[in-house]
Amino acid sequence: MATSTESVDLVGDEAARNLARAALFAALVGAFAYVTFPNPVSPVSVTLQVLGVFLAGIFLGPVWGAASIVLYLAAGALGAPVFQGGSAGVGQLVGQSAGYLWSYPLAAAVVGAVVHRSATPRDLDAVGVPTLVGAMVLGTVVIYAFGVAGLALVLSLGPVEAVTVGAAAFLPAEALKIAAAVGIVRSDAIAAN
Protein backbone atom coordinates (compact mmCIF):
# COMPACT_ATOMS: atom_id res chain seq x y z
CA MET A 1 0.00 0.00 0.00
CA ALA A 2 1.57 3.25 -1.12
CA THR A 3 1.19 6.29 1.10
CA SER A 4 0.99 9.78 -0.32
CA THR A 5 2.53 12.55 1.74
CA GLU A 6 1.36 15.42 -0.42
CA SER A 7 -0.01 18.31 1.66
CA VAL A 8 -3.53 19.57 1.06
CA ASP A 9 -3.74 22.67 -1.11
CA LEU A 10 -6.95 24.40 0.04
CA VAL A 11 -9.08 26.41 -2.34
CA GLY A 12 -9.69 29.97 -1.09
CA ASP A 13 -13.17 31.18 -0.04
CA GLU A 14 -13.61 33.48 -3.01
CA ALA A 15 -12.40 30.92 -5.54
CA ALA A 16 -14.61 28.19 -4.06
CA ARG A 17 -17.63 30.48 -4.30
CA ASN A 18 -16.87 31.40 -7.90
CA LEU A 19 -16.22 27.78 -8.82
CA ALA A 20 -19.53 26.72 -7.26
CA ARG A 21 -21.35 29.46 -9.15
CA ALA A 22 -19.66 28.61 -12.44
CA ALA A 23 -20.50 24.92 -12.04
CA LEU A 24 -24.11 25.61 -11.07
CA PHE A 25 -24.53 28.00 -13.98
CA ALA A 26 -23.11 25.37 -16.32
CA ALA A 27 -25.67 22.91 -14.98
CA LEU A 28 -28.38 25.55 -15.40
CA VAL A 29 -27.46 26.05 -19.08
CA GLY A 30 -27.70 22.28 -19.42
CA ALA A 31 -31.10 22.24 -17.71
CA PHE A 32 -32.24 25.03 -20.06
CA ALA A 33 -31.75 22.57 -22.94
CA TYR A 34 -34.82 20.73 -21.65
CA VAL A 35 -37.09 23.77 -21.57
CA THR A 36 -38.61 24.24 -25.00
CA PHE A 37 -40.79 27.07 -26.21
CA PRO A 38 -42.69 27.32 -29.48
CA ASN A 39 -40.74 29.13 -32.20
CA PRO A 40 -42.77 31.98 -33.68
CA VAL A 41 -41.64 31.33 -37.25
CA SER A 42 -40.77 27.65 -37.49
CA PRO A 43 -42.04 24.26 -36.29
CA VAL A 44 -38.60 23.59 -34.75
CA SER A 45 -39.02 24.64 -31.11
CA VAL A 46 -36.42 26.79 -29.36
CA THR A 47 -34.59 26.02 -26.13
CA LEU A 48 -33.15 28.47 -23.64
CA GLN A 49 -29.48 27.41 -23.93
CA VAL A 50 -28.41 30.61 -25.69
CA LEU A 51 -30.24 32.62 -23.04
CA GLY A 52 -28.16 30.74 -20.48
CA VAL A 53 -24.97 31.71 -22.32
CA PHE A 54 -25.96 35.40 -22.30
CA LEU A 55 -26.89 35.24 -18.61
CA ALA A 56 -23.59 33.55 -17.71
CA GLY A 57 -21.74 36.53 -19.20
CA ILE A 58 -24.08 39.01 -17.51
CA PHE A 59 -24.22 37.50 -14.01
CA LEU A 60 -20.74 35.94 -13.71
CA GLY A 61 -18.67 38.42 -15.76
CA PRO A 62 -16.45 37.68 -18.76
CA VAL A 63 -13.94 35.41 -17.01
CA TRP A 64 -16.12 33.19 -14.83
CA GLY A 65 -18.94 33.33 -17.36
CA ALA A 66 -16.70 31.89 -20.06
CA ALA A 67 -15.24 29.38 -17.56
CA SER A 68 -18.74 28.26 -16.70
CA ILE A 69 -19.61 27.61 -20.34
CA VAL A 70 -16.33 25.72 -20.80
CA LEU A 71 -17.47 23.47 -17.92
CA TYR A 72 -20.79 23.01 -19.68
CA LEU A 73 -19.04 21.87 -22.87
CA ALA A 74 -16.62 19.61 -20.99
CA ALA A 75 -19.42 17.98 -19.00
CA GLY A 76 -21.44 17.46 -22.18
CA ALA A 77 -18.46 15.94 -23.98
CA LEU A 78 -17.94 13.51 -21.11
CA GLY A 79 -21.52 12.34 -21.10
CA ALA A 80 -23.73 14.74 -19.13
CA PRO A 81 -26.97 15.01 -21.14
CA VAL A 82 -26.76 18.80 -21.51
CA PHE A 83 -26.75 19.43 -25.25
CA GLN A 84 -29.79 20.02 -27.41
CA GLY A 85 -32.57 17.59 -26.55
CA GLY A 86 -30.52 15.93 -23.81
CA SER A 87 -27.80 14.53 -26.05
CA ALA A 88 -24.15 14.19 -25.01
CA GLY A 89 -20.74 13.01 -26.09
CA VAL A 90 -17.58 14.22 -27.81
CA GLY A 91 -19.37 13.71 -31.13
CA GLN A 92 -21.42 16.85 -30.54
CA LEU A 93 -18.26 18.97 -30.36
CA VAL A 94 -17.21 17.92 -33.87
CA GLY A 95 -20.71 17.41 -35.28
CA GLN A 96 -23.17 19.66 -37.02
CA SER A 97 -23.66 21.90 -33.98
CA ALA A 98 -19.90 22.22 -33.37
CA GLY A 99 -19.73 25.84 -34.50
CA TYR A 100 -22.49 26.93 -32.15
CA LEU A 101 -21.12 25.03 -29.17
CA TRP A 102 -17.51 26.27 -29.54
CA SER A 103 -18.75 29.83 -29.89
CA TYR A 104 -20.62 29.77 -26.57
CA PRO A 105 -17.62 30.48 -24.26
CA LEU A 106 -16.50 33.28 -26.54
CA ALA A 107 -20.03 34.70 -26.69
CA ALA A 108 -20.31 34.60 -22.87
CA ALA A 109 -16.96 36.40 -22.61
CA VAL A 110 -18.03 39.01 -25.17
CA VAL A 111 -21.38 39.65 -23.47
CA GLY A 112 -19.65 39.83 -20.07
CA ALA A 113 -16.92 42.16 -21.34
CA VAL A 114 -19.38 44.60 -22.93
CA VAL A 115 -21.71 44.62 -19.92
CA HIS A 116 -19.04 44.88 -17.20
CA ARG A 117 -16.27 46.65 -19.16
CA SER A 118 -13.61 44.83 -17.10
CA ALA A 119 -12.72 41.35 -15.94
CA THR A 120 -14.51 41.78 -12.60
CA PRO A 121 -18.32 42.07 -12.58
CA ARG A 122 -19.86 45.42 -11.61
CA ASP A 123 -23.28 46.19 -10.15
CA LEU A 124 -25.90 45.34 -12.78
CA ASP A 125 -28.12 48.26 -11.68
CA ALA A 126 -25.48 50.57 -13.19
CA VAL A 127 -25.82 48.95 -16.62
CA GLY A 128 -28.20 50.60 -19.06
CA VAL A 129 -30.66 48.72 -21.25
CA PRO A 130 -28.89 49.79 -24.50
CA THR A 131 -25.62 48.27 -23.20
CA LEU A 132 -27.39 45.03 -22.30
CA VAL A 133 -29.13 44.76 -25.65
CA GLY A 134 -25.96 45.72 -27.55
CA ALA A 135 -23.94 43.11 -25.66
CA MET A 136 -26.44 40.36 -26.43
CA VAL A 137 -26.80 41.36 -30.08
CA LEU A 138 -23.02 41.11 -30.34
CA GLY A 139 -23.16 37.73 -28.57
CA THR A 140 -25.81 36.53 -31.04
CA VAL A 141 -23.64 37.64 -33.95
CA VAL A 142 -20.68 35.68 -32.54
CA ILE A 143 -22.78 32.54 -31.98
CA TYR A 144 -24.38 32.55 -35.42
CA ALA A 145 -21.21 33.50 -37.27
CA PHE A 146 -19.39 30.52 -35.75
CA GLY A 147 -22.46 28.31 -35.95
CA VAL A 148 -23.14 28.92 -39.63
CA ALA A 149 -19.44 28.67 -40.52
CA GLY A 150 -19.26 25.39 -38.60
CA LEU A 151 -22.32 24.06 -40.38
CA ALA A 152 -20.89 25.00 -43.77
CA LEU A 153 -17.58 23.27 -42.97
CA VAL A 154 -18.97 20.16 -41.31
CA LEU A 155 -21.77 19.45 -43.78
CA SER A 156 -19.96 20.96 -46.83
CA LEU A 157 -22.73 23.46 -47.52
CA GLY A 158 -22.45 26.79 -49.32
CA PRO A 159 -22.86 30.02 -47.30
CA VAL A 160 -26.48 30.65 -48.34
CA GLU A 161 -27.44 27.03 -47.74
CA ALA A 162 -25.82 27.08 -44.31
CA VAL A 163 -27.74 30.22 -43.35
CA THR A 164 -30.97 28.59 -44.57
CA VAL A 165 -30.43 25.48 -42.45
CA GLY A 166 -28.75 27.03 -39.44
CA ALA A 167 -29.88 30.59 -38.83
CA ALA A 168 -32.98 31.72 -40.72
CA ALA A 169 -35.43 29.76 -38.58
CA PHE A 170 -33.76 30.60 -35.27
CA LEU A 171 -32.83 34.29 -35.42
CA PRO A 172 -36.33 35.63 -34.63
CA ALA A 173 -36.37 33.50 -31.48
CA GLU A 174 -33.08 35.13 -30.40
CA ALA A 175 -34.83 38.50 -30.30
CA LEU A 176 -37.33 36.99 -27.84
CA LYS A 177 -34.47 35.68 -25.70
CA ILE A 178 -32.77 39.07 -25.63
CA ALA A 179 -36.04 40.67 -24.54
CA ALA A 180 -36.47 38.00 -21.86
CA ALA A 181 -32.88 38.51 -20.66
CA VAL A 182 -33.39 42.27 -20.25
CA GLY A 183 -36.51 41.50 -18.22
CA ILE A 184 -34.52 39.04 -16.08
CA VAL A 185 -31.69 41.47 -15.35
CA ARG A 186 -34.14 44.27 -14.57
CA SER A 187 -36.25 41.94 -12.44
CA ASP A 188 -36.16 42.57 -8.69
CA ALA A 189 -36.68 38.88 -8.14
CA ILE A 190 -33.01 37.93 -8.71
CA ALA A 191 -31.29 37.59 -5.37
CA ALA A 192 -27.74 37.40 -6.75
CA ASN A 193 -25.21 40.04 -5.75
Add this chain to the structure above:
Amino acid sequence: MTLAYVPGDSFAHRIDPRSKLLVQAGFAAAAYAYTTPRGLAVLTLLAVGCLRLAGGGARDLWGYRFAAPVLVLAPLVAGATLGEPWFRLDRAADTALASYRILLILVVAAGYVRSTPVRDSRAAIQRTVPGKPGRFLGVGVGLVFRFLPLLKRDLLTAREAVRARGGEALPVRDRMRLVAVAGINRAFARADRLGTALNARCFAWNPTLPRLAFGRGDYPALAVGGGLLLAAAVAVAP
Protein backbone atom coordinates in the same frame (compact mmCIF):
# COMPACT_ATOMS: atom_id res chain seq x y z
CA MET B 1 -34.93 8.36 -22.61
CA THR B 2 -31.56 10.07 -22.73
CA LEU B 3 -28.14 8.62 -23.28
CA ALA B 4 -26.39 7.97 -19.98
CA TYR B 5 -23.89 5.74 -18.22
CA VAL B 6 -25.16 2.19 -17.82
CA PRO B 7 -23.28 -0.01 -15.34
CA GLY B 8 -21.98 -3.16 -16.93
CA ASP B 9 -19.05 -5.45 -17.53
CA SER B 10 -18.47 -5.06 -21.26
CA PHE B 11 -15.01 -4.67 -22.81
CA ALA B 12 -15.46 -0.90 -23.01
CA HIS B 13 -16.49 -0.73 -19.36
CA ARG B 14 -13.24 -2.38 -18.34
CA ILE B 15 -10.74 -0.24 -20.24
CA ASP B 16 -9.25 3.09 -19.22
CA PRO B 17 -11.29 6.23 -20.09
CA ARG B 18 -8.20 7.80 -21.70
CA SER B 19 -8.00 4.99 -24.28
CA LYS B 20 -11.67 5.52 -25.08
CA LEU B 21 -11.13 9.26 -25.51
CA LEU B 22 -8.22 8.55 -27.86
CA VAL B 23 -10.38 6.19 -29.94
CA GLN B 24 -13.04 8.89 -30.24
CA ALA B 25 -10.52 11.52 -31.30
CA GLY B 26 -8.98 9.14 -33.81
CA PHE B 27 -12.38 8.14 -35.16
CA ALA B 28 -13.50 11.75 -35.64
CA ALA B 29 -10.23 12.60 -37.42
CA ALA B 30 -10.52 9.56 -39.68
CA ALA B 31 -14.18 10.30 -40.44
CA TYR B 32 -13.23 13.80 -41.58
CA ALA B 33 -10.22 12.58 -43.56
CA TYR B 34 -12.02 9.72 -45.37
CA THR B 35 -15.47 11.07 -46.22
CA THR B 36 -15.86 8.72 -49.18
CA PRO B 37 -18.41 5.90 -49.58
CA ARG B 38 -15.67 3.29 -49.09
CA GLY B 39 -14.06 5.04 -46.11
CA LEU B 40 -17.38 5.52 -44.39
CA ALA B 41 -18.36 1.90 -45.02
CA VAL B 42 -15.26 0.74 -43.13
CA LEU B 43 -15.86 3.30 -40.38
CA THR B 44 -19.49 2.17 -40.07
CA LEU B 45 -18.32 -1.32 -39.14
CA LEU B 46 -15.87 0.18 -36.66
CA ALA B 47 -18.50 2.49 -35.13
CA VAL B 48 -21.03 -0.30 -34.70
CA GLY B 49 -18.26 -2.44 -33.25
CA CYS B 50 -17.38 0.28 -30.69
CA LEU B 51 -21.00 0.59 -29.59
CA ARG B 52 -21.41 -3.20 -29.37
CA LEU B 53 -18.21 -3.49 -27.29
CA ALA B 54 -19.80 -1.02 -24.87
CA GLY B 55 -22.85 -3.26 -24.65
CA GLY B 56 -24.99 -0.73 -26.52
CA GLY B 57 -27.39 -0.97 -29.41
CA ALA B 58 -29.72 1.04 -31.59
CA ARG B 59 -31.70 2.11 -28.49
CA ASP B 60 -28.82 4.30 -27.35
CA LEU B 61 -28.99 6.38 -30.53
CA TRP B 62 -32.51 7.54 -29.72
CA GLY B 63 -30.86 10.17 -27.52
CA TYR B 64 -29.53 11.85 -30.67
CA ARG B 65 -32.88 12.16 -32.41
CA PHE B 66 -32.70 15.96 -32.10
CA ALA B 67 -29.73 16.05 -34.48
CA ALA B 68 -31.81 14.26 -37.14
CA PRO B 69 -33.72 17.22 -38.70
CA VAL B 70 -30.54 19.13 -39.57
CA LEU B 71 -28.72 16.02 -40.78
CA VAL B 72 -31.64 15.06 -43.04
CA LEU B 73 -32.45 18.58 -44.18
CA ALA B 74 -28.88 19.56 -45.08
CA PRO B 75 -28.48 17.28 -48.17
CA LEU B 76 -31.87 18.42 -49.48
CA VAL B 77 -30.95 22.09 -49.11
CA ALA B 78 -27.49 21.49 -50.59
CA GLY B 79 -28.97 19.73 -53.62
CA ALA B 80 -31.67 22.28 -54.28
CA THR B 81 -30.76 24.95 -56.83
CA LEU B 82 -32.64 27.91 -58.25
CA GLY B 83 -33.18 27.19 -61.93
CA GLU B 84 -32.21 24.17 -64.03
CA PRO B 85 -31.73 21.38 -63.04
CA TRP B 86 -33.47 22.31 -59.72
CA PHE B 87 -31.81 19.48 -57.84
CA ARG B 88 -28.12 18.60 -58.16
CA LEU B 89 -27.49 15.07 -57.03
CA ASP B 90 -23.70 15.51 -56.74
CA ARG B 91 -24.00 18.38 -54.24
CA ALA B 92 -26.65 16.52 -52.26
CA ALA B 93 -24.48 13.39 -52.21
CA ASP B 94 -21.47 15.32 -50.83
CA THR B 95 -23.53 16.72 -47.99
CA ALA B 96 -25.27 13.40 -47.39
CA LEU B 97 -21.85 11.78 -46.86
CA ALA B 98 -20.91 14.62 -44.50
CA SER B 99 -24.16 14.11 -42.57
CA TYR B 100 -23.61 10.38 -42.34
CA ARG B 101 -20.09 10.93 -41.03
CA ILE B 102 -21.53 12.98 -38.14
CA LEU B 103 -23.96 10.16 -37.37
CA LEU B 104 -21.05 7.71 -37.13
CA ILE B 105 -19.11 10.01 -34.79
CA LEU B 106 -22.20 10.22 -32.59
CA VAL B 107 -22.45 6.40 -32.52
CA VAL B 108 -18.88 6.10 -31.21
CA ALA B 109 -19.50 8.86 -28.65
CA ALA B 110 -22.58 6.97 -27.47
CA GLY B 111 -20.35 4.00 -26.73
CA TYR B 112 -18.13 6.16 -24.52
CA VAL B 113 -21.02 7.78 -22.65
CA ARG B 114 -22.62 4.39 -22.06
CA SER B 115 -19.52 2.78 -20.64
CA THR B 116 -17.80 5.51 -18.60
CA PRO B 117 -18.87 6.59 -15.09
CA VAL B 118 -18.47 10.27 -14.18
CA ARG B 119 -15.68 9.77 -11.68
CA ASP B 120 -13.55 8.01 -14.31
CA SER B 121 -14.12 10.85 -16.78
CA ARG B 122 -13.20 13.33 -14.10
CA ALA B 123 -10.03 11.47 -13.21
CA ALA B 124 -9.14 11.25 -16.91
CA ILE B 125 -9.46 15.03 -17.30
CA GLN B 126 -7.46 15.78 -14.20
CA ARG B 127 -4.68 13.46 -15.23
CA THR B 128 -4.59 14.72 -18.80
CA VAL B 129 -4.95 18.49 -18.33
CA PRO B 130 -2.13 19.67 -16.05
CA GLY B 131 -2.34 22.03 -13.10
CA LYS B 132 -5.23 24.07 -11.79
CA PRO B 133 -7.15 24.29 -15.10
CA GLY B 134 -7.37 20.48 -15.07
CA ARG B 135 -8.52 20.49 -11.47
CA PHE B 136 -11.08 23.21 -12.15
CA LEU B 137 -12.43 21.19 -15.07
CA GLY B 138 -12.46 17.97 -13.05
CA VAL B 139 -14.27 19.43 -10.03
CA GLY B 140 -16.62 21.47 -12.21
CA VAL B 141 -17.61 18.56 -14.44
CA GLY B 142 -18.35 16.46 -11.36
CA LEU B 143 -20.57 19.22 -9.98
CA VAL B 144 -22.42 19.68 -13.28
CA PHE B 145 -23.29 15.97 -13.31
CA ARG B 146 -24.41 16.20 -9.69
CA PHE B 147 -26.59 19.30 -10.01
CA LEU B 148 -28.07 18.88 -13.49
CA PRO B 149 -31.00 16.68 -12.34
CA LEU B 150 -31.81 19.06 -9.46
CA LEU B 151 -31.86 22.16 -11.67
CA LYS B 152 -33.87 20.32 -14.31
CA ARG B 153 -36.46 19.57 -11.65
CA ASP B 154 -36.38 23.19 -10.42
CA LEU B 155 -37.15 24.42 -13.94
CA LEU B 156 -39.94 21.90 -14.44
CA THR B 157 -41.49 22.92 -11.12
CA ALA B 158 -41.31 26.58 -12.14
CA ARG B 159 -42.94 25.77 -15.47
CA GLU B 160 -45.75 23.89 -13.85
CA ALA B 161 -46.30 26.72 -11.39
CA VAL B 162 -46.51 29.21 -14.27
CA ARG B 163 -48.95 26.94 -16.09
CA ALA B 164 -51.10 26.38 -12.99
CA ARG B 165 -51.53 30.14 -12.68
CA GLY B 166 -52.72 30.52 -16.26
CA GLY B 167 -49.29 31.55 -17.54
CA GLU B 168 -49.88 29.86 -20.90
CA ALA B 169 -51.79 32.99 -21.92
CA LEU B 170 -48.69 35.17 -21.41
CA PRO B 171 -46.41 36.07 -24.35
CA VAL B 172 -43.51 33.64 -24.89
CA ARG B 173 -41.03 36.31 -23.79
CA ASP B 174 -42.67 36.61 -20.36
CA ARG B 175 -42.89 32.86 -19.91
CA MET B 176 -39.17 32.55 -20.71
CA ARG B 177 -38.42 35.30 -18.19
CA LEU B 178 -40.46 33.72 -15.39
CA VAL B 179 -38.94 30.26 -15.83
CA ALA B 180 -35.39 31.62 -16.17
CA VAL B 181 -35.67 33.87 -13.11
CA ALA B 182 -36.79 30.93 -11.01
CA GLY B 183 -33.95 28.80 -12.41
CA ILE B 184 -31.29 31.43 -11.75
CA ASN B 185 -32.48 32.07 -8.21
CA ARG B 186 -32.43 28.36 -7.41
CA ALA B 187 -29.01 27.95 -9.04
CA PHE B 188 -27.48 30.85 -7.10
CA ALA B 189 -29.03 29.69 -3.84
CA ARG B 190 -27.63 26.20 -4.39
CA ALA B 191 -24.23 27.62 -5.44
CA ASP B 192 -23.89 29.75 -2.32
CA ARG B 193 -24.81 26.86 -0.02
CA LEU B 194 -22.41 24.63 -1.97
CA GLY B 195 -19.57 27.19 -1.74
CA THR B 196 -19.95 27.39 2.03
CA ALA B 197 -20.18 23.63 2.32
CA LEU B 198 -17.06 23.15 0.19
CA ASN B 199 -15.05 25.50 2.38
CA ALA B 200 -16.32 23.87 5.54
CA ARG B 201 -15.11 20.50 4.25
CA CYS B 202 -11.56 21.63 3.37
CA PHE B 203 -12.19 21.78 -0.38
CA ALA B 204 -8.75 21.24 -1.88
CA TRP B 205 -7.10 21.59 -5.26
CA ASN B 206 -5.60 18.11 -4.88
CA PRO B 207 -8.26 15.60 -3.84
CA THR B 208 -7.78 11.84 -3.95
CA LEU B 209 -8.89 10.44 -7.29
CA PRO B 210 -9.77 6.89 -8.27
CA ARG B 211 -6.74 5.03 -9.63
CA LEU B 212 -6.51 4.84 -13.37
CA ALA B 213 -4.25 2.28 -14.95
CA PHE B 214 -3.86 0.93 -18.43
CA GLY B 215 -4.58 -2.80 -18.54
CA ARG B 216 -4.30 -5.50 -21.17
CA GLY B 217 -7.55 -4.45 -22.86
CA ASP B 218 -6.22 -0.94 -23.37
CA TYR B 219 -3.50 -1.89 -25.82
CA PRO B 220 -5.86 -2.77 -28.68
CA ALA B 221 -7.95 0.34 -27.94
CA LEU B 222 -4.87 2.58 -27.90
CA ALA B 223 -3.66 0.93 -31.10
CA VAL B 224 -7.00 1.53 -32.83
CA GLY B 225 -7.14 5.18 -31.66
CA GLY B 226 -3.52 5.84 -32.63
CA GLY B 227 -3.96 4.02 -35.93
CA LEU B 228 -7.01 6.09 -36.85
CA LEU B 229 -5.18 9.32 -36.04
CA LEU B 230 -2.23 8.17 -38.14
CA ALA B 231 -4.51 7.22 -41.03
CA ALA B 232 -6.15 10.65 -40.87
CA ALA B 233 -2.73 12.34 -40.82
CA VAL B 234 -1.64 10.32 -43.87
CA ALA B 235 -4.78 11.36 -45.77
CA VAL B 236 -4.32 15.03 -44.92
CA ALA B 237 -0.57 15.19 -45.51
CA PRO B 238 0.37 16.60 -48.94
